[in-house]
Amino acid sequence: MTQHQPDPTETLILRGVYFDGQSSRDREAELQIRGEQASLKIMSGEPLPQRQESWPQRVLVIEPPLTRVRRVIRLPGGGRFETQDDAGVSLLESRTHRNWGLGRVRRIEASWGLTLGAVITLGLFVWGFLSFGLPALARSAAAATPRSVLASFDQAAIKTLDNGSFMGPTHLGKARQAQLQAEFATIGKWAGGNYPYRLLLRNGKPATSDGAGFAIGANAFALPNGTVVMTDQLVALSRNDRELMGVLAHETGHVTHRHALASVYQGLGLTLLGTAITGDLVSAGTFAAAVPTALLTNGYSRQAETQADESAAAYMLGQYHTTKPLRDLLARLELDDKNASEGDVKADVRVKDMLQTHPGTRQRLDHLRALEQAARK
Amino acid sequence: MSEPDHPLPNDRQADPRGRDAERLPEPGLVPGSAASAGTAQSVRTVEVGGTALQVQTYPVTFTGDAREYFRIWIVNAALSVVTLGGYTPWARIRTRQYFYGHTWVDGHNFDYVANPWALLRGYLIVAAFMLVYLIATRFPFKNSEYVVAAIAVLFVLVYPWLVRQSMRFLARTTVHRGISFRFLGSLGAAYLSYGLANIVALFSGGLGLPWALFMQRRFQVDGLAYGQARGHFRGDVGHFYLIALTAMGISIAAGVVFAALALGVFGLAGLFSWHPRARSDLSLGAMVGLVAAYLGLLLMSGVVREYMRAAMMRSVLNNVELGGVVRLGASFSPWMLAWISVSNYAAQLVSLGLLTPWAAVRRTKYVLEQVQVRAIVSLDSFSADTAGQESALGEAASELLDINLGF
Numbered sequence: 001m002t003q004h005q006p007d008p009t010e011t012l013i014l015r016g017v018y019f020d021g022q023s024s025r026d027r028e029a030e031l032q033i034r035g036e037q038a039s040l041k042i043m044s045g046e047p048l049p050q051r052q053e054s055w056p057q058r059v060l061v062i063e064p065p066l067t068r069v070r071r072v073i074r075l076p077g078g079g080r081f082e083t084q085d086d087a088g089v090s091l092l093e094s095r096t097h098r099n100w101g102l103g104r105v106r107r108i109e110a111s112w113g114l115t116l117g118a119v120i121t122l123g124l125f126v127w128g129f130l131s132f133g134l135p136a137l138a139r140s141a142a143a144a145t146p147r148s149v150l151a152s153f154d155q156a157a158i159k160t161l162d163n164g165s166f167m168g169p170t171h172l173g174k175a176r177q178a179q180l181q182a183e184f185a186t187i188g189k190w191a192g193g194n195y196p197y198r199l200l201l202r203n204g205k206p207a208t209s210d211g212a213g214f215a216i217g218a219n220a221f222a223l224p225n226g227t228v229v230m231t232d233q234l235v236a237l238s239r240n241d242r243e244l245m246g247v248l249a250h251e252t253g254h255v256t257h258r259h260a261l262a263s264v265y266q267g268l269g270l271t272l273l274g275t276a277i278t279g280d281l282v283s284a285g286t287f288a289a290a291v292p293t294a295l296l297t298n299g300y301s302r303q304a305e306t307q308a309d310e311s312a313a314a315y316m317l318g319q320y321h322t323t324k325p326l327r328d329l330l331a332r333l334e335l336d337d338k339n340a341s342e343g344d345v346k347a348d349v350r351v352k353d354m355l356q357t358h359p360g361t362r363q364r365l366d367h368l369r370a371l372e373q374a375a376r377k
Numbered sequence: 378m379s380e381p382d383h384p385l386p387n388d389r390q391a392d393p394r395g396r397d398a399e400r401l402p403e404p405g406l407v408p409g410s411a412a413s414a415g416t417a418q419s420v421r422t423v424e425v426g427g428t429a430l431q432v433q434t435y436p437v438t439f440t441g442d443a444r445e446y447f448r449i450w451i452v453n454a455a456l457s458v459v460t461l462g463g464y465t466p467w468a469r470i471r472t473r474q475y476f477y478g479h480t481w482v483d484g485h486n487f488d489y490v491a492n493p494w495a496l497l498r499g500y501l502i503v504a505a506f507m508l509v510y511l512i513a514t515r516f517p518f519k520n521s522e523y524v525v526a527a528i529a530v531l532f533v534l535v536y537p538w539l540v541r542q543s544m545r546f547l548a549r550t551t552v553h554r555g556i557s558f559r560f561l562g563s564l565g566a567a568y569l570s571y572g573l574a575n576i577v578a579l580f581s582g583g584l585g586l587p588w589a590l591f592m593q594r595r596f597q598v599d600g601l602a603y604g605q606a607r608g609h610f611r612g613d614v615g616h617f618y619l620i621a622l623t624a625m626g627i628s629i630a631a632g633v634v635f636a637a638l639a640l641g642v643f644g645l646a647g648l649f650s651w652h653p654r655a656r657s658d659l660s661l662g663a664m665v666g667l668v669a670a671y672l673g674l675l676l677m678s679g680v681v682r683e684y685m686r687a688a689m690m691r692s693v694l695n696n697v698e699l700g701g702v703v704r705l706g707a708s709f710s711p712w713m714l715a716w717i718s719v720s721n722y723a724a725q726l727v728s729l730g731l732l733t734p735w736a737a738v739r740r741t742k743y744v745l746e747q748v749q750v751r752a753i754v755s756l757d758s759f760s761a762d763t764a765g766q767e768s769a770l771g772e773a774a775s776e777l778l779d780i781n782l783g784f
Contacts, residue, residue, distance in 0.1 A: 017485070019555020024604065024759040026485060026554060063488075066471060067445055069478030070486055078761075080555045082485075102467070108452050115448040122455035149516060264515050271511065272504075273458075 016083025168207025246326030253311025562600025606700025
């Protein structure tokens with residue numbers, strides 16, 4: 001082992017093995033660093049044939065340190081000096097200010113306490129990024145996305161949805177359709193944002209000849225550029241148009257906040273982040289990575305639903321001074337029962353809540369009621 | 378199965394050592410005098426064609442430690458995330474260096490000498506393509522489907538080339554005893570083994586798969602060079618078919634057993650459900666049965682896949698020859714390795730990934746410590762390939778094109 005004197009001009013002697021880069025022969029050697037000069041002395045085997053044995057020390061390349069791995073110093077001309085004398089090499093590094101960054105990393109890696117600190121930092125960073133950074137980034141990206149992209153989204157989605165395997169033409173009468181369209185136009189004006197709002201009324205059963213497909217049932221949803229789809233089944237479940245307008249206002253909330261686009265960007269960000277952590281493309285798509293991704297995506301989706309509910313509440317409080325119609329319809333939807341009322345909806349278990357794209361219906365009802373009460377004060 | 382303990386060569390005895398040849402044999406120098414771990418164990422004398430050859434067996438030792446590697450791994454993860462992926466190349470290099478640096482043969486370890494900036498450049502190129510691909514698949518902009526198709530076709534077309542570039546990168550950055558490995562497989566061979574062979578495997582309904590895997594392993598080993606010593610793959614395709622058949626037989630047998638078990642669970646659940654509310658009992662029984670069958674199938678396919686991997690790895694290792702003077706032998710049990718791999722997955726899943734470093738060290742230690750290097754020359758007698766040294770420009774160009782995709 002090397003004797004460590006504080007004097008920086010002291011000769012540093014490292015014992016190790018030398019490889020000349022020409023053959024796999026190992027030679028016992030000593031590397032001496034005296035001031036600015038480094039010289040190699042072969043201790044066994046035949047001496048070096050006509051090779052320079054002395055260099056200015058700054059041309060030596062010291063490979064970055066790694067715990068308990070033999071240290072390597074690369075010499076000019078392809079030679080390598082390998083040594084177990086980590087303390088000696090570290091002294092040389094600190095004297096000549098080399099490998100500062102990775103030397104720090106090694107010090108962290110060597111200690112459990114510092115490692116724990118790194119883990120906590122990692123956790124905080126990931127938590128902060130996922131709860132604030134990524135949603136904010138996705139929101140700004142969504143806001144900056146040009147309208148033409150939104151329009152092509154709507155077109156592509158309607159083309160897919162109208163292929164018959166999800167829904168068919170509406171069975172509502174002409175007059176009823178016109179009435180709903182007129183009421184929706186008011187909401188469109190209220191929601192603003194200059195989107196080309198459009199209400200598509202559809203039957204929520206597949207229009208295929210054999211009835212095969214995926215029935216969307218009683219439902220309503222919005223596409224990014226203001227196209228809102230509502231099914232006959234939802235119309236049938238409602239008792240008055242205020243309920244339906246509550247739903248449609250909720251959907252325009254998704255449009256004005258650009259939730260659909262933001263969720264696309266969030267998914268993109270999660271994929272890239274997963275790739276950055278795991279370091280390769282394949283494992284980012286595996287089951288173990290898919291589960292946290294899905295949980296996070298659902299979390300973002302629940303936040304978006306809450307925000308859309310708040311839009312609906314704002315519209316309803318302005319127009320009807322109550323959110324009750326929407327709450328009633330929600331309760332009937334939740335329990336799949338035409339006679340159900342708000343009070344029948346039970347609270348969900350919290351774990352189950354995490355697995356869903358919407359907040360628990362009980363929670364939504366309570367939130368809507370709280371908004372109404374706040375407005376009354 | 379392959380013979381793990383056969384004497385060394387009878388076929389290729391061409392001397393690969395070039396101008397160093399006259400220096401041998403040289404019992405005077407004790408190998409690994411300055412290092413800590415792993416010295417030669419056994420020497421056997423074998424008669425080949427009237428000449429006595431000394432076969433020296435060197436064990437491979439692995440001195441990595443799970444707790445130590447855990448700290449490196451977790452710090453790597455933390456720094457990679459905090460730098461938004463920018464540290465990833467350095468993380469990759471430290472990981473490799475740890476495993477290489479703790480792998481010892483005859484008193485000397487391996488080293489990984491990749492340039493982090495070269496790795497970063499490769500990652501950025503791949504990331505750029507991936508970003509375009511992801512955007513094109515998620516945003517229906519004009520002609521986006523053509524962009525997706527173009528990237529997919531491009532990837533398929535350049536895949537064999539990419540594999541070859543990766544092999545070159547990996548070989549060039551692996552150093553042992555001051556000499557780096559190289560990969561000299563030709564581009565034609567790459568397109569044969571990773572292009573044509575994969576297509577054949579795909580369109581032959583799996584019948585060609587063992588052949589494709591054989592071609593790929595042969596390409597990898599034959600293209601390898603350590604200094605002037607060229608790799609040679611002595612295996613034959615029959616072995617690969619034997620392994621595939623074994624795996625298939627096990628899958629079928631296990632499938633039958635699971636089907637019987639699943640039926641049994643369904644049957645029992647139905648039999649005992651006489652109660653008026655039997656429907657719910659039945660569905661509970663069926664649920665348990667289904668989940669059990671699913672987990673069982675998952676376990677079985679995992680075991681079979683890992684067995685195949687392990688058996689092929691062993692077969693390949695047993696058939697690696699270097700310069701006609703060095704052969705590898707692997708004596709690990711494919712079943713034991715399959716068990717280690719599958720239980721590793723389970724441990725990683727249960728620990729939410731925190732046992733990943735432990736799993737990696739455990740598997741590496743088991744595999745490496747059952748590998749032996751058998752040589753009829755001293756391991757210090759290899760020479761670097763100085764004759765075929767590329768020009769500085771050629772070196773720079775090939776370094777620019779050598780991309781590591783993590784193979």
